[in-house]
Amino acid sequence: MKSGWKAWRSRCRRRRLTTLADSRARLRLEIEGAVQGVGFRPYAFRLAEALGLAGRVRNTRRGAAVEIEGPPDILEEYVRRLWAAPPPVRVLGIHQRDLVPLGRSGFTIAATAQDGPREAPPPADLALCLDCRRELFDPTNRRYRYPFTACSHCGPRFSIVEAVPYDRERTTLRGFPLCPSCREEYEDPGDRRFHAQATGCPDCGPRAELWSSDGAALSRGEEALGAAVRAIRDGKIVAVKGLGGFHLLTDARRAESVGELRRRKAREEKPFAVMFPDRWALAGACELSEAEAGLWASPEGPIVLLRRRNGSPIAENVAPGNPELGALSPTTPLHALLLSDLKFPVVATSGNRTDEPICTDEREALGRLAGIADFFLVHNRPIVRPVEDSLARVVGGGTILIRRARGYAPGPMPLAGAGGAVLALGGHMKNTVALADGRRVVLGPHGGDLDTPQAVDAFHRAVEDLPRLHGVRPARWAADFHPDYASTRFARERSEPVLGVQHHHAHFAACLAEHSLDGPALGVVWDGSGWGEDGTVWGGEFLAGGRAAVRRFAHFRTFPLPGGESAVRDARRSALGLLFEMRGKDALENLEWFSENERRVLFRSLERGIGCPRTSSAGRMFDAVSALLGVKTISAFEGQAAMALEHVAEEDGGVYPFALQEGPSLVVDWAPLLEALLEEKRGSVSVGRISARFHNTLVDVIAAVARRAGEKRVALSGGCFQNARLLSGAAKRLSVEGFEVLFHRKVPTNDGGLSLGQAAVVLAGGGVSCV
Secondary structure, three states, X not given: OHHHHHHHHHHHHHOOHHHOOOOXXXXXXXXXXXXXXXXXXXXXXXXXXXXXXXXXXXXXXXOEEEEEEEOHHHHHHHHHHHHOOOOOOEEEEEEEEEEOOOOOOOEEEOOOOOOOOOOOOOOOOEOOOHXXXXXXXXXXOOOOOOOOOOEOOEEOOOOOEOOOOOOHHHEHHHHOOOOHHHHHHHOOOOOOOOOOOOOOOOOOOOOEEEEEOOOOEEEEHHHHHHHHHHHHHOXXXXXXXXXXXEEEEEEOOOHHHHHHHHHHHOOOOOOOEEEOOOHHHHHHHEOOOHHHHHHHOOOOOOEEEEEEOOOOOOOHHHOOOOOEEEEEOOOOHHHHHHHHHHOOOEEEEEOOOOOOOOOOOHHHHHHHOOOOOOEEEEEOOOOOOXXXXXXXXXXXXXXXXXXXXXXXXXXXXXXXXXXXXXXXOOOOOOEOOEEEOOOEEEEOOOOEXXXXXXXXXXXXXXXXXXXXXXOOOOOEEEEEOOOOOHXXXXXXXXXXXXXXXXXXXXXXXXXXXXXXXXXXXXXXXXXXXXXXXXXXXXXXXXXXXXXXXXXXXXXXXXXXXXOHHHHHOEHHHHHHHHHHHHHHHHHHOOOOOOOHHHHHHHHHHHHHOOOXXXXXXXXXXXXXXXXXXXXXXXXXXXXXXXXXXXXXXXXXXXXXXXXXEOOOOEEEEOHHHHHHHHHHHHOOOOHHHHHHHHHHHHHXXXXXXXXXXXXXXXXXXXXXXXXXXXXXHHHHHHHHOOOXXXXXXXXXXXXXXXXXXXXXXXXXOOOEOOO
């Protein structure tokens, strides 16, 4: 905000605003950013009245426009405060035009302008605000215990908007005419529900019902809430329709209920999120810093990863073998009422079957969640598009987004470039879609992995939805190099020009774009896998260059991966690949993981190179070390072995050796590291200390290659940097050595950020003209 304001003031001073000799001036201000449906117009109105300025504000198809008249110095103060508007308003740009003063008085809020291209991004859904929460539990308030209360600072937006500008008649609330009392609030510029499009009350708004598993309506309103509370207390599983889709709720303290949910949902070990009724209950279960408490209670309301306390009341099988819990606040008034009545934490996992998109429609949910939910707590407010919970953690005092969805998406970000609009399709895992127009980019919410027909259908809808919502026909599309990604296959079927972007270049460019930079820099991009320019599987990459182009400056020594993709879940295969590369046939001796027959088959495959693609993957190296130390050999979900290795690490300053080998690209030889690690494993060194030394060595590797590259700026990206120990260690070490360190805060460092990077590359003139 401050930098935006300072840049604006500098431009104005180069012009004439602050040097006007006239007593009055008049300006037209075009406001870009998240300014619709978030209370911006009332803020602009009240600010103008407080400063005694005349004019008007209105929504436009690009954002908002203010015409403002008064003394030049007061106008400057007005604009300064617009830049500093409190959340959830996010001003990205203010474009100014001088007008002839008219000598008018008074300030008004005008009707929405319908001319011009539809560029205003719809606002993100936000969690229940404090004012609405107070009303919800105030017996004297007319919205007492009304489960759909909302105002301009909270409630549904992106999940209900059908077209922009964001006005009630273009949302799914258009079917709920406002009663006289709500209409009065809606039209009062001094009320916090002024033009709050999702407002309503028990007389005119949506209503809740409790359904049986076969769709029969059992009760309505307050009775429905009471019955749902009793069912959860009895250990049942209740599907609850929220802001952007369904959650499945059950008692988080009862291992048998959690186990039954796991069995019905076919979800073996992947952690469930837990919704806590209040901060005190949360603090009783998890260690909590002020930054983490603030993030948990923020308007975005993400799931926050927290360290579990010893003696936590949460059942162990909520997150088996995991020292962390994903904690969620009651993000809607419906959830707040349920949790207030329950007074204990509940599992709140996405209402879907494994690998499928979240359910949004109650009739659809009856079928897709059949056999999982005992009851359905539904409402009649339609959801236009699915929006899942965001997932975040605090690292170094700031937020790191692991999944960007409710509260954050589709918030726009600045992204400059030429050549017309670009639609970027993302990757196969953790898919997101991004639309860039040369000035900014709108990044859609997390769409999930494209492994099922339902997920691919949802991806197709997202691809059609984003350009339609903004009234933009993209001139170019961007996709990953990988020929078997569902997103890439979809791109190939289109008639529009498609540009392919290498996977790790997209990661690197996403990090640069997030920091509004083009390069040059060294990109340290570590993840599980990505299609390399030479047709091999990359994943431990050091890329030098910028948004438009990069060269592979360095990479990890490659090794064979027996079984290819099957190694993602079977960490033993990654370990075998490393050992075979280092020792050849001797690697198969004393490997108790495999039977004699399996060893024979694997050796034949490795010897002939059949079904054993070579990879430089850092992610598979984490998996391999986890298996070699006996921490985790088989993963029930992607990344579990690497995550477990991070969790066991103790405090230790030791490091292992490694070598840098010259070649067309510098090669990081991990063999000395692995030999030393195995030697310590045979000794008396604990697994926790070995894990710490492994992490320390990787930080050493990053620093050594950065010194060789000679770039002052280093960008850290890729799924491996979800590892807080690796990220904070690398960032600290590089900073101490004088490098400018970039890493992700607003966009996931994993594949959830790929579409942003793809758009950034294409807008900078990069990418290959066919995929």
